[in-house]
Amino acid sequence: MEQMVSKVLLFFQTQFLDNKTRFMKIKFITLLFIVGLVNSQAQEFTEQDTLRGSITPERVWWDLNYYHLNIEVNADKKFISGSNTIRYEVIDEKEILQVDLQAPLEIEKVTQDGQELEVKSNGNAHFVQLKKKQRKGAFNEIMVYYSGHPKEAENAPWDGGFSWKKDSNDKHFVATSCQGLGASVWWPNKDHMYDEVDSMLISVKAPKGLMNISNGRLRKVDKKTNTYHWFVSNPINNYGVNVNIGDYSHFGEEYEGEKGPLDMDYYVLRDDLEKAKVHFKDAILMMEAFEHWFGPYPFYEDSFKLVQVPYLGMEHQSSVTYGNQWKKGYLGRDLSGTGWGLKFDFIIIHEAGHEWFANNITYKDAADMWVHEGFTSYSENVFLNYHYGKEAAEDYVIGLRKNIKNDKPIIGQYDVNSEGSGDMYYKGSNMLHTIRQLVGNDEKWRKILRGLNKEFYHQTVTTKEIEGYISEKSGIDLSTVFDQYLRTADIPVFEYKLSDGVLKYRYTNVVSGFDMPLEIMNEVGQTIRPNKEWQTAQLTASVQDIEVNRNYYVVTKKID
Ligand SMILES: [Zn+2]
Numbered sequence: 001m002e003q004m005v006s007k008v009l010l011f012f013q014t015q016f017l018d019n020k021t022r023f024m025k026i027k028f029i030t031l032l033f034i035v036g037l038v039n040s041q042a043q044e045f046t047e048q049d050t051l052r053g054s055i056t057p058e059r060v061w062w063d064l065n066y067y068h069l070n071i072e073v074n075a076d077k078k079f080i081s082g083s084n085t086i087r088y089e090v091i092d093e094k095e096i097l098q099v100d101l102q103a104p105l106e107i108e109k110v111t112q113d114g115q116e117l118e119v120k121s122n123g124n125a126h127f128v129q130l131k132k133k134q135r136k137g138a139f140n141e142i143m144v145y146y147s148g149h150p151k152e153a154e155n156a157p158w159d160g161g162f163s164w165k166k167d168s169n170d171k172h173f174v175a176t177s178c179q180g181l182g183a184s185v186w187w188p189n190k191d192h193m194y195d196e197v198d199s200m201l202i203s204v205k206a207p208k209g210l211m212n213i214s215n216g217r218l219r220k221v222d223k224k225t226n227t228y229h230w231f232v233s234n235p236i237n238n239y240g241v242n243v244n245i246g247d248y249s250h251f252g253e254e255y256e257g258e259k260g261p262l263d264m265d266y267y268v269l270r271d272d273l274e275k276a277k278v279h280f281k282d283a284i285l286m287m288e289a290f291e292h293w294f295g296p297y298p299f300y301e302d303s304f305k306l307v308q309v310p311y312l313g314m315e316h317q318s319s320v321t322y323g324n325q326w327k328k329g330y331l332g333r334d335l336s337g338t339g340w341g342l343k344f345d346f347i348i349i350h351e352a353g354h355e356w357f358a359n360n361i362t363y364k365d366a367a368d369m370w371v372h373e374g375f376t377s378y379s380e381n382v383f384l385n386y387h388y389g390k391e392a393a394e395d396y397v398i399g400l401r402k403n404i405k406n407d408k409p410i411i412g413q414y415d416v417n418s419e420g421s422g423d424m425y426y427k428g429s430n431m432l433h434t435i436r437q438l439v440g441n442d443e444k445w446r447k448i449l450r451g452l453n454k455e456f457y458h459q460t461v462t463t464k465e466i467e468g469y470i471s472e473k474s475g476i477d478l479s480t481v482f483d484q485y486l487r488t489a490d491i492p493v494f495e496y497k498l499s500d501g502v503l504k505y506r507y508t509n510v511v512s513g514f515d516m517p518l519e520i521m522n523e524v525g526q527t528i529r530p531n532k533e534w535q536t537a538q539l540t541a542s543v544q545d546i547e548v549n550r551n552y553y554v555v556t557k558k559i560d
Contacts (some may be wrong), residue, residue, distance in 0.1 A: 053417030315354030336399030374428020
């Protein structure tokens with residue numbers, strides 16, 4: 001139902017936009033009211049959500065090729081100004097192009113080949129009327145000039161924007177974060193995840209005496225203006241792009257990785273340098289574990305960096321940001337409650353895990369955000385598996401279950417930039433851990449995880465593609481398992497009765513056709529395949545009770 005509503009909205013919007021004389025004039029209030037009447041149960045989404053979250057007709061006809069973001073950051077005035085050059089390939093010959101930029105930032109002008117273009121705005125979506133004939137296969141550029149006081153982050157990185165902070169020496173310490181909210185909160189771009197730019201130059205004029213660290217490699221520093229030019233040579237998602245300005249000190253090391261030498265660079269506040277040299281030893285341990293389990297680090301050409309910021313941290317591509325206060329765990333806490341979570345710095349391991357799942361394999365639609373967070377939550381247990389063994393990893397991921405709420409499905413609503421349940425983290429990792437049991441062969445499972453990173457290398461994906469790949473490579477039809485854990489909020493209940501060695505069992509609370517095998521532990525051990533119907537198995541008469549292998553994420557209920 002909800003998906004239908006957004007399609008209806010999109011349809012109407014398309015009709016309106018094709019009618020150029022009334023272009024952007026028509027309000028949706030009446031329509032939303034009618035939709036609201038038939039859809040009073042559904043979560044409310046606005047026209048702005050649809051413009052932000054769907055592949056609109058003004059987005060679909062052009063393919064991003066290159067950005068040059070060129071800005072000055074005035075930290076004293078909390079003001080930014082500059083331009084973004086957007087180069088694109090024409091796929092379909094249309095003349096209206098959507099660019100996103102969020103208020104209070106303002107577009108000053110948009111040009112193509114030096115000619116100023118007309119722009120009609122609808123909230124944060126700006127529709128550029130191109131003059132030049134857009135020929136299929138051509139690479140064209142527009143330049144978007146903008147300025148203003150960007151939204152200040154209220155609770156970075158979740159409620160992001162610009163964090164304007166000072167370090168302990170009263171020097172500016174500035175950083176951006178914008179996942180969910182969207183990169184258009186601080187720079188103009190095509191703010192939808194399906195289309196990643198192929199490469200990008202980020203030029204930032206920073207306040208005198210301070211450095212700017214962004215993504216990719218530092219190409220040059222213009223000393224006269226204190227402008228830092230960073231070049232990203234790989235596809236990058238919008239929210240991964242970041243600006244970090246501070247009184248940084250640098251140190252680094254070289255890692256002998258699967259694709260050769262990888263430079264790992266660390267940028268921390270001057271006063272934290274000695275602390276960081278000890279604490280960042282987790283970075284190499286992370287790289288070893290993840291290359292083993294997930295395959296080569298996906299951005300050798302752009303190096304790997306950890307950059308200190310004045311907030312907790314974020315998976316900014318090739319410049320992972322760090323603010324976990326030099327503590328192990330999550331700000332010193334173990335999310336699993338088992339003790340294993342204090343063996344590593346959560347932010348270094350988790351945010352760097354996103355280089356494989358978020359930055360390498362990126363969701364097309366925010367509804368599929370579990371592809372980032374489920375796998376990356378799982379990466380924490382993979383780290384433990386590599387360095388502390390399988391049992392530690394199991395303890396940890398099972399320990400995370402206490403954080404699962406089962407409030408709503410993990411997959412959100414498509415086309416409106418909507419995330420699903422926060423269960424995407426811990427339930428996502430426990431679903432993957434359960435699938436590892438079903439695959440029943442750790443080498444095969446590792447090949448699947450590595451295979452995902454090869455098959456979908458530098459791509460944007462849907463849940464369906466990930467599901468299909470895992471089912472195909474494991475040789476197991478996992479469709480009902482994914483449906484159960486991703487598309488409902490229900491956890492399978494394994495019900496059983498046991499008397500005189502006769503075991504009766506079934507599943508309740510499951511989707512139609514759900515018959516996931518389970519391993520029961522008794523003196524012999526046995527795999528059974530429950531479904532919704534009662535089934536019977538003969539155990540030896542001396543068996544008093546059974547125990548389900550704890551690695552399967554189900555609820556067990558004995559019926560007397
Ligand atoms: Zn994450």
